[in-house]
Amino acid sequence: MLRNSLKIIIIAALGWIFFFQVYSGYSSRDDLNELSTYYATEGLTEVGAANLVTSVVVTYRGLDTLGEVTILFLTALIIGLMLKVERGGDRTQVRNSSEFLVTASHVLLPVIFMVGIYIFINGHLTPGGGFQGGAILASTVILMLLSFSNNKISHKLLEIIESVSGISFILLGILGVLFAGGFLDNKILPLGEFGKLFSAGAIPVIYSLIGLKVGAELSNIILGFNQIQGKDDKSV
Amino acid sequence: MIYSIIVLALSVIMLVMALVAIHHKSLQIAVIASGIISLFASVVYIFLATPYVAITEASIGIALTVIIFFYVLNKIRHSDAKE
Numbered sequence: 001m002l003r004n005s006l007k008i009i010i011i012a013a014l015g016w017i018f019f020f021q022v023y024s025g026y027s028s029r030d031d032l033n034e035l036s037t038y039y040a041t042e043g044l045t046e047v048g049a050a051n052l053v054t055s056v057v058v059t060y061r062g063l064d065t066l067g068e069v070t071i072l073f074l075t076a077l078i079i080g081l082m083l084k085v086e087r088g089g090d091r092t093q094v095r096n097s098s099e100f101l102v103t104a105s106h107v108l109l110p111v112i113f114m115v116g117i118y119i120f121i122n123g124h125l126t127p128g129g130g131f132q133g134g135a136i137l138a139s140t141v142i143l144m145l146l147s148f149s150n151n152k153i154s155h156k157l158l159e160i161i162e163s164v165s166g167i168s169f170i171l172l173g174i175l176g177v178l179f180a181g182g183f184l185d186n187k188i189l190p191l192g193e194f195g196k197l198f199s200a201g202a203i204p205v206i207y208s209l210i211g212l213k214v215g216a217e218l219s220n221i222i223l224g225f226n227q228i229q230g231k232d233d234k235s236v
Numbered sequence: 237m238i239y240s241i242i243v244l245a246l247s248v249i250m251l252v253m254a255l256v257a258i259h260h261k262s263l264q265i266a267v268i269a270s271g272i273i274s275l276f277a278s279v280v281y282i283f284l285a286t287p288y289v290a291i292t293e294a295s296i297g298i299a300l301t302v303i304i305f306f307y308v309l310n311k312i313r314h315s316d317a318k319e
Contacts, residue, residue, distance in 0.1 A: 053288045119291070127287035128295075135295040142303050146310075218300070225308065 048191040049124040049200040057129065058203050062173065062184030068131075069210060073166065076217040083224040097147045105147035112140045120211030124200040130207045134214025141219040145226055155223055162216035165209040172202055172209070243283050246276045263309060271302040 032040060039056055047055035057065055119126075120133030141153065176185035186201030193199055250273050257269040274297025281290035 051288075119295075128291040129288075132291050132295040135300045139295075139299045139303055142300075142307055146303075146307060222304070222307070225311065 047186060047200060047203070048194055049203055050195050051124055051126060053127070054124045054129055054203060054207070055200070058206055059184065059186050065210070066173070066184070069166070069169070069213060072214060072217055076221050079221050080224055097149055101147045105143055109140055109143060112136060112143070116140065116215070120207050121204060122197070123207035124203040125195065125197070130210030131214055133211040135218060137211070137215030138218030138222065142222050145222065153219070153223060155220065158216045158220050158223070162213050162220065165213040165216070169206060169209045169213065172206055176202070239283055243280055246280050250276050267302055267305040267309070271298055274298045274301070
């Protein structure tokens with residue numbers, strides 16, 4: 001009891017100190033700092049993407065995005081290593097999914113899939129991009145697994161999609177070094193008309209590749225979970 | 237002013253849902269509560285004028301995380317039933 005109240009007192013004191021510091025030192029600033037001003041004024045002419053966030057994420061800070069993709073790849077790799085089971089083991093009969101889920105999936109799956117693809121193809125025009133679209137694609141895969149439990153989704157195909165899009169992403173970056181200003185520069189393709197689908201140079205291509213890669217990776221992780229269950233089925 | 241009130245109300249709901257997610261006995265309700273936190277966080281991000289972050293929160297926090305939790309819970313229940 002005493003220790004608990006001591007803990008609460010310490011947490012409250014730390015919280016008070018923290019919030020007091022933040023509150024007393026806080027003053028809202030209405031102007032952009034130097035870097036943000038550069039992005040906001042030069043981004044339109046230099047990159048030509050309607051969504052400024054995308055121009056920062058894919059072009060100005062493209063190397064960071066490559067790092068994020070690498071981290072996700074490593075995570076998928078490690079999870080795949082942990083969940084390693086014999087590939088293609090036959091899954092025994094599982095319980096059929098409920099009628100509601102199956103019927104709703106027939107209607108919703110194509111729509112959600114299209115939304116995912118729309119989000120990463122239009123990453124340079126509307127909010128969103130490769131990571132968000134890839135996550136939505138992965139949720140369609142998990143919905144497919146839940147509702148059509150007897151269907152098999154090809155591990156091999158997902159791996160091929162993932163590797164091909166990853167390699168093309170790096171190759172596009174190297175093309176930027178050879179033909180334009182630097183690694184992952186988007187000017188290897190013409191900038192096009194501002195606000196159209198085929199604009200902003202290589203950004204739509206790069207974001208579509210990232211979206212496919214992220215979607216395939218997350219789906220592979222989920223399929224790994226599914227296979228570990230298949231192994232348990234056999235042992236029981 | 238009205239925006240601040242809406243954001244404050246959403247934040248209070250998020251805090252309540254966080255407590256529900258921690259303290260509720262049923263795992264399903266805890267997972268749904270964490271999904272609701274993400275949902276309102278996404279709305280708050282819209283009010284803070286960051287649609288990019290809002291759509292990230294919506295696609296990952298609401299859809300993927302919740303559905304993975306339910307999927308794994310379903311798997312665990314299956315293997316428990318077999319043993």
